[in-house]
Amino acid sequence: MRGLRPSRWVMAVPMAALALATIYPLVFTTNVAMKTRHDYVLDRFSLARSANLDNLDAAWTSDGMQRYLVNSVVVVTLSVALLLLFGSMAGFALSHLRFRGSRAIFLGCLAALFVPFQVIMVPLVRIMADVRLMDTHAGLILAYVAQFLPFTIFLMTSYYSAIPAELLDAARIDGNTPYGVYRRVMLPMGRPALLSVGILNALFCWNDVLISLLLMPSAEHRTLMVGVTSLRGQYSDDIPTFASGVLIAALPVLVLYLFFQRQIADGVTAGSTKG
Template sequence: MAAVGKRERRWLWIAAIPMALLALSCIYPIVFAINNALKTSKGYILDRFGMVTDPTVQNFADAWGRARFSEYFVNSVLVTAGAVGLLLLLSSLVGFALAMLRFPFRRLVFVAILGALMIPIQVVLVPFYRTVEGLGLLNTRVGLVLAYTAFFLPFSIYLMTAFYRGLPRELLEAARMDGARFLEVWWHVMLPLGRPALLTLGILNTLYCWNDVLISLLVLQDRRTLMVGIAALRGEYTTNVPLLAAGIVLAAAPIVLVYLVFQRRIVGGISVGAVKG
């Protein structure tokens, strides 16, 4: 038994080596961005990869002003909150219907939703832009909210369907026998039970919407979101890297904080589909 324990510990140490290297590869860009954000332009040119010796916070102040951080931050918060709320509502309703109800072509609908997950966003950008322009939603927050909902809804439906399928069907039958309608079953039974999955889905969709640049750049061409504003800090011919790094750190700080607080929920939600799908 002792030999088996030593062998297991040896394999754990061997497996820990590539995992540690992977962790370092993820941590290094963060350290690199913060380190360069604290440098002056001259300090960065003289030593791009060295540790900062004369730190300054002026880059953060300049990035806040030049990127119009406060205005773009409000745009990002409103759009992200609207899209995440709409995604949670629709995915919970559709996931409940696909998992618990019986209606014609139910499996075909679910397969079509899974197929939508395989379509790259870049493939549909041209018809997407023409549709948004034709509906008069260009340069509106509502248009961007609806765009995020359309692009991120297939994954959201899949996750909620996988979660609801893991719940006993007897819950639906018991509620129906008590005279509850389908919407009442969803509201009073399924929605409370689905809170863990909904919380995870909300966190994931918040990450997606907050970090998006491509869709936001197409829809909100005049009223930018925060990530688009940070990207605009890049110069046409040269780029002030410390200034850009400071902007990236400011923009990423809220979402990194959300991830650190809810990281266990995120990991648990990703495994829902694999375990209960």
């Protein structure tokens, strides 16, 4: 056992450094949000003297923040629902329904994962403008579905591939159509993966700034992350208030991760092994 200790340290030290690098920005932002403007100007790295909630209140009551939150909740909820529906149906079809071109479709979804959004953002804006979906929640939802659907299909296909075909054959013998097999067998058995993929997609959509900034130019339809960036100009000389806005936007994601961190980890490894 002693011979394993050096190898454990080799893994533990980088992981600890990565954890600190991930946690420090959140701790620093929280500390800045608790400071007054005067204290921040004097020493931005010192600890806050007390838990000052005035900055949080100022950020929350600033123009449009509540509306931005509602916009984000609506867009993220509908986007995730559509992603789970289309992703689970496509995953079932590509993993267990053999048809001509299924392999090419799966490889196409896999290849789409490697296309940066910056490559397609100009054509996307042109298309959205042509179909009059610019500055609408429907357009942003469709953009999110198109952007994150290949990842959802890939993960659901991998997960469903691990389900024995004998279960589906038994369901067909009982008289189920392909839709019945999907609804009565695949959806119940795919709940762990659906939960994990749903959480990951919710995090992706919630944290997005670039797509929302391109497709939602008006302040009325902005999402929360884009709205927080506008605080940087409104409170350019009041960094603690801006940090409070960042903290408000990050809090739902943090809570979601803390409650579902095991499901997120399970979803990343879903379908990686069979049996």
